[in-house]
Amino acid sequence: MQTDQPEDSVSKATAYAVRLLSRREYARAELAQRLSRKGYGRDTTETALARLEELGYLCEERFVEHFVRSRVDRGSGPMKIRAELQQRGVDGSLIDHGLREAGCDFSHLAADVRRRKFGDERPATLEEKARQARFLAQRGFAADHVRTALDVDPAELGLE
Structure with a gap:
């Protein structure tokens, strides 16, 4: 049985993550968890996520903005939105910023x-x-x- 070369593994992990991101935005931690469940190691996952951030495909701020807007449109309050973002591994300061920037009363x-x-x-x-x-x-x-x-x-x- 042949094992993947590290670069090949990173490329596969990156391609898998791009497929996921083509459907919706993901938080970094959420995407890392998906890659881990798929069997990619921590180093491979981190390298793939760094590439995606470099390319602009993965952006935590953009994810928070989209997430907050979608939950506000559904009629969710700030405490529920905050809890859901925390469950997805988003940093508290990004959550605060996203809720402020939503401009919602x-x-x-x-x-x-x-x-x-x-x-x-x-x-x-x-x-x-x-x-x-x-x-x-x-x-x-x-x-x-x-x-x-x-x-x-x-x-x-x-x-x-």
Whole structure:
């Protein structure tokens, strides 16, 4: 049985990673994990990822930007977005930067998500208010975003 030469192995790992990146953006750690599962060693993986970064195919900042935008479009709050990015191995400072650069008013987004799910009327009972608050918290909105979403009239935010 013939073993791959190191350069050949790096080329194969790079080609595999390019195929993955052609479908969607990946975080560096996420892509490294995929290469490792495919059987590539740490040195081969690191060399392949460095090449991809050099070529501009792999960019952590771009990944974060796309990821944050897609999650905001789905109605996810900043806490959920942060947790998902951390699970993918993204550095905290990049996450902070990505959330800031998204330019999203998360209180406004929470109010819009609440309105789409529950209608224009604000919750009438304490139980209903708690139910809607739980829903927004599960979507990853912070307590201040939830409070604003529950207490502000949708017309005040221009949501009607």
